[in-house]
Amino acid sequence: MCKNYVVALGLLLCVAKSNAQNNAGGNYAQYVNPFIGTGAIDKNSLSGSNFPGACTPFGLVQLSPDTRENPDDPASGYDYNDDSIVGFSHTHLSGTGVADLFDFLFMPYTGNVVWNAAPTKSDSGYRSSFSHSQEQAKPGYYSVQLLSHQVKAELTATAHCGLHRYSFPAGKPAHVIIDLDHSLNKKRPYWVCKVITAHIAVVNDHTIEGYRIITGWSRLRKVYFRAEFSQPFASRLLKEGGHVIENGEVANGGTVKAVLNFTAGSTPVLVKVGVSAVSAEGARNNLAAEVTGFDFDGIAAQAWSNWNKELSVIATEGSEEQKTIFYTGLYHAFTQPNNIADADSSYTGTDYTVRKAADGTHYSTFSLWDTYRAAHPLYTLVQQQRTAGFINAMLRQYETYGYLPIWQLWGDENYCMIGNHAIPVIVDAYRKGIAGVDYQKAYEAIKASSLRSHPGSPFNLLEQYHYFPEDKQSQSVSITLEIAYDDWCVAQMAQQMGHTADYTYFTKRSMYYRNLYDQQTGFFRGKNSNGEWLPFNPLAYGGNGGSPFTEGNGWQYFWYVPQDVPGLINLVGGEKAFQNKLDTFFTLTAKPEDVNGNASGFIGQYAHGNEPSHHVIYLYNYAGQPWKAQQYAAEVMQQQYNNKANGYSGNEDCGQMSAWYIFSAMGFYPVNPASSVYAIGSPQLKKAVIHNANGKPFTMLAPAAGGNNIYIQQVLLNGKPYAKTYITHADITSGATIEFVMGIKPNKKWGTGADSRPPASTQ
CATH class of the missing domain: 2.70.98.10 (Beta-galactosidase; Chain A, domain 5)
Structure with a gap:
């Protein structure tokens, strides 16, 4: 262990010397x-x-x-x-x-x-x-x-x-x-x-x-x-x-x-x-x-x-192509949300009246079904003041419209996509201590938005059936699963703010996803209001209506329980069964004729070109096989991102596709975006420094990363051996240093202990 550590430090010094000019003068925009x-x-x-x-x-x-x-x-x-x-x-x-x-x-x-x-x-x-x-x-x-x-x-x-x-x-x-x-x-x-x-x-x-x-x-x-x-x-x-x-x-x-x-x-x-x-x-x-x-x-x-x-918030060392993909990703992530307020802070509200923004900005272009997964967690790390501005703009919609944004464009709610994913954005910011937001008002907004029926979220059906029936609400499986996650987020904020009854209520609702699990097929499956299962093919795709699934199929949506991965493992029948199902997911190449235009970037049934799959690679960490997460994360970064016009395997989606790469290239990813936990994958950069707003930089070192060196041999956190397959938000903001020793063969002993699995939350 000590020998590997010395070798790693030696390699790091060489890399640092060879990259001395890479960010000379802080010229990040050149990439x-x-x-x-x-x-x-x-x-x-x-x-x-x-x-x-x-x-x-x-x-x-x-x-x-x-x-x-x-x-x-x-x-x-x-x-x-x-x-x-x-x-x-x-x-x-x-x-x-x-x-x-x-x-x-x-x-x-x-x-x-x-x-x-x-x-x-x-x-x-x-x-x-x-x-x-x-x-x-x-x-x-x-x-x-x-x-x-x-x-x-x-x-x-x-x-x-x-x-x-x-x-x-x-x-x-x-x-x-x-x-x-x-x-x-x-x-x-x-x-x-x-x-x-x-x-x-x-x-x-x-x-x-x-x-x-x-x-x-x-x-x-x-x-x-x-x-x-x-x-x-x-x-x-x-x-x-x-x-x-x-x-x-x-x-x-x-x-x-x-x-x-x-x-x-x-x-x-x-x-x-x-x-x-x-x-x-x-x-x-x-x-x-x-x-x-x-x-x-x-x-x-x-x-x-x-x-x-703006790009200087993270300094990196790696190949020219890696830095170009990375900083172009930050560029795309920082292109929106857009401040639609005038220079004098005037803006048009959702009620079409002209108002003044107390904080000087009013943001829109909230592609929340996409961006809550990784782009907004990235903002909470490196755009904290703007994160407060984003949330304040969302709360202004609540004040004039009655609930939080779903997909807001030019200050107007267009109801595109499903779920109430302004909720995890707000809860994540609250739990990470982002200043500049009235969180009492924010809690009122997320609770109201979780109870008031509106297009895509008819909560009266959820109260009656404890799932969304397909004959009453199309895209029923996807909506049931995504609302269950949002409810978990509400419960976490309720608990932290002392709203015990709300915590109990929303925690219970966050478990309703189980009501659509079919033990016979081993998938989440559409069900009508009379309790009867619908005909089911896990490979069949849905679009944006007319199917229980949204822009995906039963395979891709099976994994969408980020708030309760241990519970999902138990539903399947235990860790071994879960591992086997993950293996099948990444190797089953069958594609029926109804694969729609939102599906691309395939590794088996994993479709990196659209958001429902984005967290699935990292679920191997929860099942005791982190080397497989390392394998597939590296494969996606090395094969589905490049420095050309075709540099993404799907729509970039307002920074989400970029944020996935930014996190993953640094070696970690927020599987549950509001948990303050990041699952470890396969770092591709040789060094990354996040310049935290508190003045305490977080440093990631992986001097041998890249190419075939995709597997973690050893990890040190602040110089001490580290066997957990996750790091926390507190690790990052405290100014820690994490060091990865990489190699070409998997170390199947690292990160496999019972206490190495990522927890549901840090609080």
């Missing part, structure tokens, strides 16, 4: 590749659905190219496999499975004035072909050569503003089109997308203002802009429907566009665009507060600096 996750692996898998454009951490504006006139799939509007660009819009979603936003498309072009994007590679319209060899993206900056028009377009951003720089060819007519009708696919069958009304007003010969009110995934959005140009436009055309107004002042309607014509010259045309989710005045004020001139390079440098500061 971000915004093109990761912008293109699908193949026709049978999902794009990461990320965008490559310019944004700032947690900002309102994401200024990025759209390669589709009516974006739908990928939801970011940009597909790396496309070869033309239709324009640059100011708001985008990152990594989602559903599209929305795409507000205020701007596009520079040359030639004759046109109103519609032309087919790919045509010179008759404003769409332009492009080449990746003449495209660049880095934090806070994007550029591309628009080949059809010989225009170089450059983009940068502040929190509420976008700044464009267009370099037109000399001697050719120069135009910029502003399209307020550009949106997600208006023919999408799931809901109606429609521009209810839009407005463009010419303020003077270098300023345009406007807004649009639009329905879509978010049921009603009001968005405002003010655009100021660095040089006057010589003339303009406004258009609504088939009506064109030459040198018009105002246009209103559902399909409003404007073309601004500039005098040909050698000076680039710049345009700064302030955006607001509140008002026209808000757009003006945001622009005045954040972009006073047209210093494009200065704004881009400031955006880079802002990203560098």
